Amino acid sequence: MSCRLIALLGLAAGLAATLAGCLAVGPDYRRPELDAPAAWTRQQDESRPAGALEEVAWWEAFGDPILDELIARGVAGNLDIAQARARVLQARADVKTAKAALFPSLDFSASSTSSSNGPLDAGTGAVTTSTPSTTSGTSATTTATSGDASSASNNTVFATGFDASWELDFFGGNRRSHEAAQASLEASVEDLRSTRLTLLGDVATYYIALRASQEQLGIAQQSAQAQRQNAEVTRERFRLGLITQLDLAQAEGQAASTAADIPSLESAIKQSIHRLGILLGLPPEALAGMLAAPRSLPDLSGPLLATGLPSELLTRRPDVRKAERKLAAASANIGVATAGLYPKFDLTAGLGLQGASPAKIAGFSTWYWSVLPGLSWPVFDAGSARAAVDKKKALYDEALASYQATFHTALEDVENALAAYYAELERGKNLAASVRAYEDAVALANERYVKGLTTFLTVLVNQAYLYSAQTNLAKSRANLRTDIIALYKALGGGWKAMETDNIPG
Numbered sequence: 001m002s003c004r005l006i007a008l009l010g011l012a013a014g015l016a017a018t019l020a021g022c023l024a025v026g027p028d029y030r031r032p033e034l035d036a037p038a039a040w041t042r043q044q045d046e047s048r049p050a051g052a053l054e055e056v057a058w059w060e061a062f063g064d065p066i067l068d069e070l071i072a073r074g075v076a077g078n079l080d081i082a083q084a085r086a087r088v089l090q091a092r093a094d095v096k097t098a099k100a101a102l103f104p105s106l107d108f109s110a111s112s113t114s115s116s117n118g119p120l121d122a123g124t125g126a127v128t129t130s131t132p133s134t135t136s137g138t139s140a141t142t143t144a145t146s147g148d149a150s151s152a153s154n155n156t157v158f159a160t161g162f163d164a165s166w167e168l169d170f171f172g173g174n175r176r177s178h179e180a181a182q183a184s185l186e187a188s189v190e191d192l193r194s195t196r197l198t199l200l201g202d203v204a205t206y207y208i209a210l211r212a213s214q215e216q217l218g219i220a221q222q223s224a225q226a227q228r229q230n231a232e233v234t235r236e237r238f239r240l241g242l243i244t245q246l247d248l249a250q251a252e253g254q255a256a257s258t259a260a261d262i263p264s265l266e267s268a269i270k271q272s273i274h275r276l277g278i279l280l281g282l283p284p285e286a287l288a289g290m291l292a293a294p295r296s297l298p299d300l301s302g303p304l305l306a307t308g309l310p311s312e313l314l315t316r317r318p319d320v321r322k323a324e325r326k327l328a329a330a331s332a333n334i335g336v337a338t339a340g341l342y343p344k345f346d347l348t349a350g351l352g353l354q355g356a357s358p359a360k361i362a363g364f365s366t367w368y369w370s371v372l373p374g375l376s377w378p379v380f381d382a383g384s385a386r387a388a389v390d391k392k393k394a395l396y397d398e399a400l401a402s403y404q405a406t407f408h409t410a411l412e413d414v415e416n417a418l419a420a421y422y423a424e425l426e427r428g429k430n431l432a433a434s435v436r437a438y439e440d441a442v443a444l445a446n447e448r449y450v451k452g453l454t455t456f457l458t459v460l461v462n463q464a465y466l467y468s469a470q471t472n473l474a475k476s477r478a479n480l481r482t483d484i485i486a487l488y489k490a491l492g493g494g495w496k497a498m499e500t501d502n503i504p505g
Contacts, residue, residue: 024172025342026335029179029328032400034407036311042418054316054496058305058488059204062298062481066290067207070276074203075196075498077281084192091185098181101174104166109352114156161352161368168347173339180332183325190322193495197318200498201489203279205482210272212478214294216471217265220258223467227255230463234456247456254460258467297477304484307418307491313410317492323399323406330392330399337392340385343377413490421483428480431473438466 059071075081169175234251237243273291274284314320350370378385441462448454488494 023170024175024335025338026172026176027331029183029331031324031328032403034314034404036309036314036407037411038310040307040310040418041415042422052496053305053308053488053491053493056305056493057497058493059200059485061301062204063301064207064295064298066295067204067298070207070280070287071200071203071498074199074280078195078199078279079281080195081192081199082281084188084195088185088188088192091181091188095178095181095185098174098178101167102169102178104164104347107163108161109163110160112156112158114154116154156356157354158356158358159352159354159368161350161354164347164349164351166347168345170345171339171342173336176332176335176339180329180336183329183332187322187325187329190318190325193499194318194322196498197489197492197495199279200494201485203276204485206272206275206279208297208478208481208485210269210276210291211295211297212474213265213268213272215297215474215478217262217269218294219467219470219474220261220265223463223470224255224258224262227251227258227463230459231255243456250457250460254464297474297481300481300484304421305488305493307414307487310411310414313414313492314407317410318495320403320406320410320492323403327396327399327403330396334389334392334396337385337389340378340388343375346374346376348372348374410490410492414487417483417487417490421480421487424476424480424483428473428476431469431476434469435466435473438462438469442466 059067167174231248231251231254234243234248238245238248269292273287276291277284277286280287308316314324348370349372350368352368353366354368355366442459445454445459445462449456449459
């Protein structure tokens, strides 16, 4: 009997495998083609290949070891990355669950059944109890009687064996479910990479903001000190009757105005330090000792990295890759829903031993087996199954639109970053020329004022212009660096250089 059962199971398995290999309802996914511009609006030297920009640690071009350390610690400790990594593990478990549905399930069972048959006197009765066995899916049933049972017959049957069940995936619903789970896993991996890319850009941006605020604070403090000295000299000259009270008021007002910028800059410095601490997965003040000391803005060495072609964003930007994988999952889910329109076949089989005592079971005296094929097919559901298919198709359309929109946004990010970089590059040149000119103007105004050839107001005005030009130049230098960071982030650069996770793909 056991050989016959094994043969039947083998035949069913072979039939299921044959049909499974031939049929899977629903669309077979292919990545849709998206139109991409032939080149960027502000195209660079096309002779420079872009290379694998995702593998380039672009932040190292700033030559700042503190920035390098912050990025390394951020990748290791950032809590958003930790959450994204946990979502990958969840998706992996979903894939295993979906894959398990493709195979039979096997349960072990053991039971003991006792029964008593015979006449019962008045006032006597029978109590039947069922006690669950410690083995999953089994139970032991005991029937006890009260009263005179001398004429009753007692029977006990012990049984143990295996029960197998298998949904035969004739129409590919389970395979499409596994396909959807696999695509969702790949989407979660891309989400992890996108989170890492965002972190790289944020750490670098806030570090530049910190150094820019420190530089502007130094300019403000230096200008405020010089203006306080001017105010003291002006106060003395007013006491001697050499200038009017208007000159004194203007000098004191200018010094106070510049000093008013200092608290705001000190606050901006603290906020940048706090944000960097949070990005590294630390309390806000954890990096104060490391970052409080002023440092100049990181230098820029070498030209921009090659941007490559717009179409390369489809394979380089993690968020675009994530949207494409979500589209693949949506396509597979159409097949899952479509399979619900067709019959479902399942096979349940049992194989085991039974006997009047455990010893007889141990002696393999009596075998039993069973095979129970099953079929279910919804004859009437008021259109529920068809509506489920329509919904999955609409979800696919939504995912397709999301994929297209994500790619268009990626193109916009790069174009905006290129435009901002080149505009700031030109602006910085003009601001540098402005600072040099106002430095000369302040020197000449002081010289002419000492000789009595101009008023003190001319000195104050040129000092104010110089302070404003110096501040704007410092901001422009910081903006130029953040524009470069935004460009490399928009291009999807660097995320693979810091990929230490054991993840597929």
